[in-house]
Amino acid sequence: MKYNSQKVAYWFFALSMLLLSLQIVYGFIMAFAHMGYDGLHPFIAFNTARAVHTNLLVVWILSGFMGAAYYIIPEEAEHELVNVKLAYIQLISLALVGVVAIIGFHFNYWEGRKFLEIPRPLDYLVVANVLTFLGLILTTLYKGKKRTTTALVLSMGLLFAALLYLPGMIWFDNQTMDSFFRWWVVHLWVEGVWELIMGGILAFLLIKITGVDREVIEKWLYVIVGLTFISGILGTGHHYYYIGVGKTWLVIGGIFSALEPLAFLAMALFAVSMYRKGEKKHPNKIALSWTLGTAITSFVGAGLLGLAHTLPQVNMYTHGTLVTAMHGHLAFWGAYGMIVFAIISYTLPNLTGRKLFDSMTGIVAFWLANIGMLGMTVAFGVAGVAQVYLERKMGMDFGDVQKEIQVHFFVLVVCATMFATGIGMYIYEFIRYGTPSKEALLTKD
Amino acid sequence: MLSKSQARTFFLGGTIITFVIFLGLSWTSLTKEVPKRTHxxxxxxxxxxxxxxxxxxxxxxxxxxxxxxxxxxxxxxxxxxxxxxxxxxxxxxxxxxxxxxxxxxxxxxxxxxxxxxxxxxxxxxxNVDLNGFPPKPDYNSTINTK
CATH class of the missing domain: 1.10.760.10 (Cytochrome c-like domain)
Incomplete structure (x- = not known):
């Protein structure tokens, strides 16, 4: 750690881990409900659990991104964060908004729009919060000595992510219009600007871990984010097949979303080849595992599994079934969960000054979490494909089909337990590192 | 070989062009198609x-x-x-x-x-026109039909 203000990142990461733990708890509640064990229904109905699960996901990932930015930007710009106190206020307000929203979901205080359930008054607080964050990051960058491509791509991703939150706040009477603009937020986030953020963090990590020349890494970063936008922006069309807009989107969405895996493939090839090329072998093997892991898993989860049901002819049958949950889990985990884990694994030793990265627990955590998530994805996939055939092809009633596929949720729970164990071990390591220290400023990263 | 500035041009150019197309298509959809298809x-x-x-x-x-x-x-x-x-x-x-x-x-x-x-x-x-979604089940048993 070179700058004292980078310490604030630690607390964003801690918040991130706390919210992830809660997210997993609500995931289990839903998995058991799918198996028929819904004893919690009077207190936490499925729609509550679902809203909590997805919103916690969004908030823990965003908290991780913010932590990453607070660490990366000072280091890249070679300038202390302009106002550390404000960053802590922003952290606390982010946590408060999250907590209030989640408690509200238990008392019917929500907006009932998938992923954007946070009620309107809280939306304004989110906007104020994100503006504070962006203000801090951009001013630091502006006042800094250097403006590197990595820092610019990361900041651009964060800025656009904030702007794209706004279309989700417009009220429409027409459900089709509502859905149309909801995807401007959700799709253009996860298959657009979030990939910029991911690319920025990934480039930073590769520069630090592999020691490959910055110019080379940043050149490919441009190519990757270029591919992301070229395929991803028009790829939004794959959400417009069956919501009440015209047939043009079947063609546009089909073609461009079929290209979407290219960006992720480029990302995977890029990470692996930079690692091979690198002369420097950084001793932090756990950070390296997560860095290469995120590049590869995002290609499988977001790229390939997305492609599996993105063509209109296939999507006609899989749209609105558990097949979507299959893709969603490995995509979010691979692309955004793992990149947050990678940056945390890299920064913790630097923030705390304790180089504990040579631990077996960390490696076991990596494999358990990943194999567990892969198993969950397979369970969702099997359940989803069975659902498609029974319900959409054969015409069995929804409820009868759900009875038939209950068994797959048992497999899901087993794999989820493995995943949760891995996450538990990772958090154990996180706690073992302790909090940021003054000495960390003196030690070499 | 590709230079960094060419890579940047590819990124900026590609983004702007696809975004403009996206806005155009969205505009057509929202003004021409949605009112009719959703009644x-x-x-x-x-x-x-x-x-x-x-x-x-x-x-x-x-x-x-x-x-x-x-x-x-x-x-x-x-x-x-x-x-x-x-x-x-x-x-x-x-x-x-x-x-x-x-x-x-x-x-x-x-x-x-x-x-x-x-x-x-x-x-x-x-009554919204959804391009045929949800699909009608089309399974016909070859065992039970004569």
Missing amino acids: DENLTADVIAGKHLWEKNNCMGCHTILGEGAYYAPELTKVVERRGEGYMRAVFSSKTPWAPRGRKMVAHNFNEKEIDQLIEFFKWIG
């Missing part, structure tokens, strides 16, 4: 109030509509056609959790006016 003229006060109830109770947290939402309960775009109004009224007014095959729905206990509004909303959305 904008039928968006009565009751339909809109029904949509509001749909959102206020986070129905999307279990069901899907237009194929979007959660996968715990049935897709509802064509529910009027599939179940009919009478069945829907029974579900909406149930004071205990409606639980076909054991899977519980939240007992919303809607009043008469709210039920009318919800039904109007579902009638409206059932």
